[in-house]
Amino acid sequence: MSEEETSELLAVRRRKLESLREAGIEPFPHAFAGVTPIAEAKAPHEGLADGEETDVRVRVAGRLHARRGQGKMAFLDLDDRTGRIQLQARRDVLGDEAFERLLTMDLGDLIGADGTIFKTRRGELSVLLSGWTLLAKSLRPPPEKHHGLTDTETRFRHRELDLMSNPETREVFVTRAKIVSAIRRFLDDEGFIEVETPVLQPIYGGALARPFTTHFNALEKTMYLRIATELYLKRLIVGGLERVYELGKDFRNEGLSPKHNPEFTMLEWYEAYADWEVVAERAERLVRAVGEAVGSEKFAQPWKRETLAGSVHSRTGIDVLANRSLESLQGAMREAGMEVPDEPNWAALVDYLVSKHVEPTLIEPTMLHDYPVELSPFAKRHREHDGLVERFEAFADGMEFANAFSELNDPDDQRARFEEQVRHAAAGDESAPPFDTDYIFSLEHGMPPTGGIGIGIDRLTMLLTGQRTIREVVLFPALK
């Protein structure tokens, strides 16, 4: 036995478990049929006058949260997913044995309760117990009842304790579920079909990121966890599915931060015959609908739009398009009295300027569009401006949450972009994706003009629930 198992707190609960069994009471029964959610049990009776009783019978179940009194009458608070209700236990109603046995129940035990609804003199809607059942014995004490659980490490490593003691945590994850189902409803209604593409891939692509690597024993082959669903989804567009979406986990072998978890949930959709502006319009409508579904005002207004170059110019006075080489741009930054970081090329320096000087200022939902081709290996060239692609990224609260473009469907251009990325990889860029011959093969059969987007669901959930770190919207976030 470990030291922990000998501790008095746990031993007391163990002894109670044994005494229940000795009394012929099953501490872990199989089911408890006919339970009404607590909020539903309460709702019809909120109008009762103080002290008013009913003969309405209810059956509720949940976790014992608190207990008051223990003479001839006791009050107990019972929690379920929908709320909390007070139980009134009376010796004269339950009888000596059931009453006394109930008082030996521990906080944290799961209890089923039968009784009638009434409102106490103090105005608390309650259940006058006519009977009760232990549904599962709890062998460890729950977190403290009124401060809840605040220790972040315990909250994330043992999310079940966070969920049982902090209702606001439950709300975040219920909202997250509503967000996901609202997304599916919206896209299904607009003629998209949901698909599943491989998580385990022989070659990774569709984004600039380092992958997780694993090994397929039967084939003696290195495999990768996907960093994006993009390339497989566009192969489905080539195949004629025309409107597809996938909601699923991507994996990127990068650092942890308040905005980054190594596995995260991404929505991507692709639609034939559309360009980035069609996608932008649909994305705005989708996010507005999702916001309405969860009662958030965050995306009620139309999103602002700025060109990427314009956004840098307005914040820093620097014209990145008039300084189209690394040396020239570095010079312009020095002239402006700015620190010049050590970046390998012009595109990386532009990316730096955006992330340092523009992104933090984008609080209201904003699209930046017209990106440099060097930053966008899968986006179609801009119909008017050389060196740019038709792409936008969407931001809010200083954080990117979506990335979309007119999809590159010229197989020869795509081949050249892959070759450029392969050169970057050879020069030591670990996030440059490898050449994907199957993808080129697919494009050579002809992909219609297509618009596509990726939306980070964790970040969207952060925005819609007001959470400041991704760990608060992921049930079991990555920890050391």
Place this chain on the structure above:
RNA sequence: GCCGCCGUAGCUCAGUGGUAGAGCAGCGGACUUUUAAUCCGUUGUGCGUUGGUUCGAAUCCAACCGGCGGCACCA
């Protein structure tokens, strides 16, 4: 990976060099309208780990482990 802050009982927290505390929870008792119930009594194999300094370390120092924030990487 780097820098800073943090780690005390099941939980929430006091305690900054003199030998470990409170509240809740627990245990025993009183109480038929409580709701952070109250009252009386009572328990606690706990200072993240390992070293070091000191007559003496939760407290000072070092390394390590873990958490948080920032940087780097990235979405």
